[in-house]
Amino acid sequence: MSDEIIDRSRPGEIEKRAVKAITEADTVDALEEERIRYLGRKGEITELLRSVGRMPVEERPALGNIINNVKRRIEELLETRLEQLASEVQEEVPFPGDPTLPGRSGWQGGPHILHKVLRDVKRIFFGMGYSLAEGPDVELDYYNFEALNFPPDHPSRDLQDTFYINRDILLRTQTSPVQVRYMEKHEPPLRIISPGRVYRNESPDPSHASEFYQMEGLYVDTDVSLGDLRNDVTFFIRSFFGMDAKVRFRPHFFPFPEPSAEVDMSCFGCKGSGCQICGKAGWIEIMGAGMVHPHVFRYAGYDPDAYTGFAFGMGIERIAMLKYGIDDIRRFLANDLRFLRQFWTESWAGVVE
Amino acid sequence: MGGGGGMKVSLNWLKRYVEIDEDVDLLADDLSMFGLNVEEVTNLAPDFSGIVFGKVLEVQRHPKADRLSLCTVDAGSGEPLRIVCGAANVRPGLGVPVAVHGAVLPGGFKIKRTKIRGEVSEGMICSEKELMIGEDAEGIMELDFEETPGTSLEGRLGTSDYILDIEVTPNRPDLLSHIGVAREIAALYRRPLGEPERLELAAGSTFDLSVEDGADCPRYTAAFVEDVTIGPSSEWLKNLLTAAGVKPVNNIVDITNFVLMEMGQPLHAFDLDTLRRETIVVRRARKGEDLRTLDGITRELDREILVIADGERPVALAGVMGGSDTEIREGTRRILLESAMFEPRLVRRAKERFRLETEASYRFEREGDIGITLQALERACFLIRELGAGRPVPQYAESLADPGSIGERTVALRTKQANRVMGTHLTSGEIVSLLGRLALGATASGNNVTVSVPTFRRDLREEIDLIEEVARVYGYDNIGRESSSRGTVFATVSPADIRNERICAYLASRSFAEVVTSSFMDPEDPVKFGWGETDPRCRPIEIANPLTAAQSVLRTSLVPGLLGVIQRNSPTEQEGMRIFEYGKTFLRAQSGSGLPNEELHVAAALARKADPLQWIEQQRRVDYFDMKGELEALLDRLGVSTDVRMLPTENDNHPFVYKWVVKGRQLAEGGRIPRHVTGRYGIETPVYYFDLLIDALPVSARGELGYSRTSPYPLVKRDLCLVAGERVAFADIQNVIVRSTKYLESIRLFDYYTGGHLGESKRSYTFRLSFRSKEGTLADSDVDREIEKILSDLNRELQVTLRR
Ligand SMILES: [Zn+2]
Numbered sequence A: 001m002s003d004e005i006i007d008r009s010r011p012g013e014i015e016k017r018a019v020k021a022i023t024e025a026d027t028v029d030a031l032e033e034e035r036i037r038y039l040g041r042k043g044e045i046t047e048l049l050r051s052v053g054r055m056p057v058e059e060r061p062a063l064g065n066i067i068n069n070v071k072r073r074i075e076e077l078l079e080t081r082l083e084q085l086a087s088e089v090q091e092e093v094p095f096p097g098d099p100t101l102p103g104r105s106g107w108q109g110g111p112h113i114l115h116k117v118l119r120d121v122k123r124i125f126f127g128m129g130y131s132l133a134e135g136p137d138v139e140l141d142y143y144n145f146e147a148l149n150f151p152p153d154h155p156s157r158d159l160q161d162t163f164y165i166n167r168d169i170l171l172r173t174q175t176s177p178v179q180v181r182y183m184e185k186h187e188p189p190l191r192i193i194s195p196g197r198v199y200r201n202e203s204p205d206p207s208h209a210s211e212f213y214q215m216e217g218l219y220v221d222t223d224v225s226l227g228d229l230r231n232d233v234t235f236f237i238r239s240f241f242g243m244d245a246k247v248r249f250r251p252h253f254f255p256f257p258e259p260s261a262e263v264d265m266s267c268f269g270c271k272g273s274g275c276q277i278c279g280k281a282g283w284i285e286i287m288g289a290g291m292v293h294p295h296v297f298r299y300a301g302y303d304p305d306a307y308t309g310f311a312f313g314m315g316i317e318r319i320a321m322l323k324y325g326i327d328d329i330r331r332f333l334a335n336d337l338r339f340l341r342q343f344w345t346e347s348w349a350g351v352v353e
Numbered sequence B: 001m002g003g004g005g006g007m008k009v010s011l012n013w014l015k016r017y018v019e020i021d022e023d024v025d026l027l028a029d030d031l032s033m034f035g036l037n038v039e040e041v042t043n044l045a046p047d048f049s050g051i052v053f054g055k056v057l058e059v060q061r062h063p064k065a066d067r068l069s070l071c072t073v074d075a076g077s078g079e080p081l082r083i084v085c086g087a088a089n090v091r092p093g094l095g096v097p098v099a100v101h102g103a104v105l106p107g108g109f110k111i112k113r114t115k116i117r118g119e120v121s122e123g124m125i126c127s128e129k130e131l132m133i134g135e136d137a138e139g140i141m142e143l144d145f146e147e148t149p150g151t152s153l154e155g156r157l158g159t160s161d162y163i164l165d166i167e168v169t170p171n172r173p174d175l176l177s178h179i180g181v182a183r184e185i186a187a188l189y190r191r192p193l194g195e196p197e198r199l200e201l202a203a204g205s206t207f208d209l210s211v212e213d214g215a216d217c218p219r220y221t222a223a224f225v226e227d228v229t230i231g232p233s234s235e236w237l238k239n240l241l242t243a244a245g246v247k248p249v250n251n252i253v254d255i256t257n258f259v260l261m262e263m264g265q266p267l268h269a270f271d272l273d274t275l276r277r278e279t280i281v282v283r284r285a286r287k288g289e290d291l292r293t294l295d296g297i298t299r300e301l302d303r304e305i306l307v308i309a310d311g312e313r314p315v316a317l318a319g320v321m322g323g324s325d326t327e328i329r330e331g332t333r334r335i336l337l338e339s340a341m342f343e344p345r346l347v348r349r350a351k352e353r354f355r356l357e358t359e360a361s362y363r364f365e366r367e368g369d370i371g372i373t374l375q376a377l378e379r380a381c382f383l384i385r386e387l388g389a390g391r392p393v394p395q396y397a398e399s400l401a402d403p404g405s406i407g408e409r410t411v412a413l414r415t416k417q418a419n420r421v422m423g424t425h426l427t428s429g430e431i432v433s434l435l436g437r438l439a440l441g442a443t444a445s446g447n448n449v450t451v452s453v454p455t456f457r458r459d460l461r462e463e464i465d466l467i468e469e470v471a472r473v474y475g476y477d478n479i480g481r482e483s484s485s486r487g488t489v490f491a492t493v494s495p496a497d498i499r500n501e502r503i504c505a506y507l508a509s510r511s512f513a514e515v516v517t518s519s520f521m522d523p524e525d526p527v528k529f530g531w532g533e534t535d536p537r538c539r540p541i542e543i544a545n546p547l548t549a550a551q552s553v554l555r556t557s558l559v560p561g562l563l564g565v566i567q568r569n570s571p572t573e574q575e576g577m578r579i580f581e582y583g584k585t586f587l588r589a590q591s592g593s594g595l596p597n598e599e600l601h602v603a604a605a606l607a608r609k610a611d612p613l614q615w616i617e618q619q620r621r622v623d624y625f626d627m628k629g630e631l632e633a634l635l636d637r638l639g640v641s642t643d644v645r646m647l648p649t650e651n652d653n654h655p656f657v658y659k660w661v662v663k664g665r666q667l668a669e670g671g672r673i674p675r676h677v678t679g680r681y682g683i684e685t686p687v688y689y690f691d692l693l694i695d696a697l698p699v700s701a702r703g704e705l706g707y708s709r710t711s712p713y714p715l716v717k718r719d720l721c722l723v724a725g726e727r728v729a730f731a732d733i734q735n736v737i738v739r740s741t742k743y744l745e746s747i748r749l750f751d752y753y754t755g756g757h758l759g760e761s762k763r764s765y766t767f768r769l770s771f772r773s774k775e776g777t778l779a780d781s782d783v784d785r786e787i788e789k790i791l792s793d794l795n796r797e798l799q800v801t802l803r804r
Helices: A010-024 A028-039 A044-055 A057-092 A113-127 A178-186 A228-242 A294-300 A317-325 A337-343 B026-033 B179-190 B235-242 B253-261 B344-354 B359-365 B370-386 B414-423 B428-436 B465-475 B493-508 B526-529 B557-568 B624-637 B673-679 B731-740 B780-798
Strands: A139-142 A169-171 A191-198 A211-221 A245-250 A257-266 A282-292 A307-314 B004-011 B038-043 B049-062 B065-076 B081-085 B096-105 B113-116 B119-121 B123-125 B162-167 B208-211 B219-226 B267-271 B279-284 B288-290 B299-301 B306-309 B315-319 B334-340 B395-399 B407-413 B441-445 B448-453 B576-586 B597-607 B643-650 B657-662 B665-673 B687-693 B716-723 B744-754 B763-772
Touching: A010 A028, A010 A044, A010 A057, A028 A044, A028 A057, A028 B657, A057 B643, A113 A191, A113 A317, A113 A337, A113 B493, A178 A211, A178 A294, A178 A307, A178 B162, A211 A228, A211 A317, A211 B526, A211 B731, A228 A245, A228 A282, A228 A307, A228 A317, A228 B414, A245 B026, A245 B465, A257 A307, A257 B465, A282 A294, A282 A317, A282 B428, B004 B179, B026 B038, B026 B162, B026 B179, B065 B123, B065 B673, B081 B119, B081 B123, B081 B448, B179 B253, B208 B219, B208 B395, B219 B279, B219 B370, B235 B253, B253 B267, B253 B370, B267 B315, B279 B334, B279 B673, B288 B315, B306 B344, B306 B597, B334 B370, B344 B359, B370 B395, B407 B414, B407 B465, B414 B428, B414 B465, B414 B526, B428 B441, B428 B448, B428 B465, B441 B657, B493 B576, B493 B624, B526 B673, B557 B576, B557 B597, B557 B687, B597 B624, B624 B665, B624 B687, B716 B780, B731 B763, B731 B780, B763 B780
Parallel strands: B208 B279
Antiparallel strands: A139 A169, A191 A211, A211 A307, A245 A257, A257 A282, A282 A307, B004 B162, B038 B162, B049 B065, B049 B096, B065 B081, B096 B123, B113 B119, B219 B334, B219 B395, B267 B334, B279 B306, B288 B299, B306 B315, B407 B448, B441 B448, B576 B597, B597 B687, B643 B657, B657 B665, B665 B687, B716 B763, B744 B763
8 A cells, every 4th residue: 555645435435346245255265255355454444444544634533434334334244144154054954855845834723713704794894884883792681672672571582592690681682782882872874783792591502502693783874775774785695605696585573673574595505496505495594684663763862753774683603604514503612623723724715817 | 382483374274264276385485475484384194105096806815814804906007906904894895095015104114015924915905094194093994085096195195284384473473373374375465364253242241250450451251151062073173273283172172272273362161160159350369379270280379470260269370271170071061261361471470480381371471462352252152053062142241441452553654754764666555555455454645644453463553563564565575776875874993803803813823723612601610720819700790590500600711711622622632732712701890880891801822732743843842931922922013012011920829820011900911820720621731821901902002103214224233141140030131221222123032041150049141132223323332332331230220240
């Protein structure tokens, strides 16, 4: 090195070259050569730092700082590249020669089929403009029965079907109380779904459980009609079970909605000609539905002449059993992993190419 | 039928009131679409095949058996058949049912060519019993009609009837009768409805009848029959009753049952001569009274129970069952026929008290038709006279609390409202004619329709009830699908729902299997777990009427359910048991509505092996740090890891269980479930768990996070080897380090040991610290200053020093 004044662009120029060389070095030895070239005792950066002492005193700190930063960046890059090369080297050591050996694996997990179906159902309704409403499992008799147009001592609220905590408190037998609570706090228009666990005091058998999931929907506005109900319910059924499903409304006398209906869909097993799934009927009952009774509006403080609305409800286990061909409702809470595991695989059925 | 919420109707019976040409399956479908759900159609015709009409040509004695005959029978197969027959009544010229080779009898018995005592028999001549169409097993069946030999007899023998099992909801008691169902069929097919014939009775009986409280018994009517001759009923009556599932008894009882099934009105017949006084009083029973009912059981009565009394003693449980002292018997000469209406709640109470559900109570509980009590008596009297069972007295006795109650009720309907609810464009006139098909008299006046509702449809109380009927008769499937709704409602997202779904999805992606267990818990679970007495989990909410003792309380924790799942799965599955549940627990609330605190939890359990058996690595046992790692990663995901403090639990029974506290509130609990607890659940392997209270997550956790620009300046790494006393916790050391410096980007512990040359009371921790500034490149001297500050803080606060 001569006494010449250091060109201020020199540190940057060295760094540029160093970065390229280090990145391209493909062995540990080659990398060490580069380290010596730039940072060794006679390396370019080392020499450059030394030459700072020959600069005018007032310029030294700034220049030193610049060169030190370049030095640090090169050091860091060397270290990173060394780690990279080292790991590449290690990887080669245990390669067993047979690439078809199984890959390293961990345990598998996944969602429970009930929650998976519930999520799918919720998603369809969210897409239609429904919001979520939730409420307690342990409920007041008032919300579960009285406010829903079940008179006291009515046979349909038979003691046999309800779990009681005491005279006024029970385990909800349906998720409709959520709707009542929601209506107390909100003014129409409203459009909600209320999924949740419900309870019936029934001895379990393959098609009855004492606790299961239900999902109800409610839409209240100034001119909601039976025709609108058919639209929403049909859209849901087709989204969930397939767009070719036919839907029919069969009148039924529920105490809560009026007019009310049971909703059937054409059997996806036989397309209506009769098979084991549908019990030869060609139709499968999917849910109950109907127009909200004016009494329920009065309980909620809505003017029954100003608003109309519809409600529907379905059992989540039931539609899961239908969709996946599950034979016994008790399997859901049995949690046999051999059962649960079958539903972890994602399904792309219905994806249009 | 009975409590099942259904009515079994006979097709033949229905045809007495309305013309039905439709195939029974079509009828069932049409009824279902009309709102009468037909759950089952049963063919009552005997189920056989290969039975044909045969003509006996010749009868000879069997050479080897006196009791048997050798018959030659023309069964249409060309050559006459040779059949061995044991019946005494077989004779030439007789028309008989013949089971030919290959025939199948009811019950599945298959007929084959065979040899009987050495003689060939090419079929069988059948008795009534063998065809299951009667009881007669003595002789062969003699057919009373002529047919070409060989003609199949399927559908020609025995009862030819179908039973339709119709689901009936509590608000439609009118459908608990054949006439009620026939009325719907008439409306469905627009056909006339035939009314049953009655013997008109007049008021004015002098019989002493009184009702103590008209609220308990709004209407009581009684008719009287003299010169009664008890005997069997006619065949047609017996056949219809049998088809509908009612066992024939004698003419009087059968007629009351017939009227019950026909009109839905329960009748009761008292032997008038067994009443101690010729008086009927409907009243509450008195304490100390009792009554032996028809089933022979003596019932103790009190003020809660409504009875029929004869002036001295109760003779029937009102609306439920009669007494055995006053029942109809062989020698009964005079009867009193009761047809009444009782308060449904009283009938229900008696039914529940005595666990006695009868055809009568089933209908009274559902509030029958107050308008038809008299018609039912008149119908019974008509049948009694027609069938020669006695001589009805022309006057009836009656007590009626409110004469207005048996009249028609007027309900108004606004055409506009009906169209609004249905989404239709019907005119008032169209609505009137639709309602008319259901025998509801209606008149239109502009936009309003006035409807006269008869007593048999007490479920039609207000406008909306009528709208439902209009919609049903019009046909739900005829209602247009164009939307009439004008308003627009936008969905709102629930942040809590999204968070909860993501927690579940995250854990599933961390290879946990999601499980869903019961909301119920065994009251023994808190005992098995040994939670402390002050622990609210030890005071679960009890169910007043549980299904079983093991499901008699609501769960206070998800963890017992997880142990149940581990225990029920096989040992092979337990090998890699990683499960979690997301759900509610129920804890007693201190005050308020009386409803419990429902807490949302997510709990996970790990047992046995950390990874599957594989060639590449040794299987490692699951340990405490697997659990803790999962919990910490979850908390990190939820944005709360930095605020959380870990504390021991106060429960000595659970030494390796800790709690995680955020802002003074317990967020999670976790550790190893003590061996004695897992042992009580029959689980051998150690189980680690955590239980996170989702409700305790700070609401603001996510909101506080935001994007922070990544620094372009270089990273400086330093390793720090520290020595601490055994009372100093790692978490405290880490906290001090994090607090001491502003340039720390990450901190990782990569070595830890205790004992050895350090001595038992010391622990060594080696950290790798990474520093980076957002403002500029850190010089060595900058980092040195940070390290010095860290060391001095550690030394001052925790007496932790650098290892030399
Ligand atoms: Zn099918």
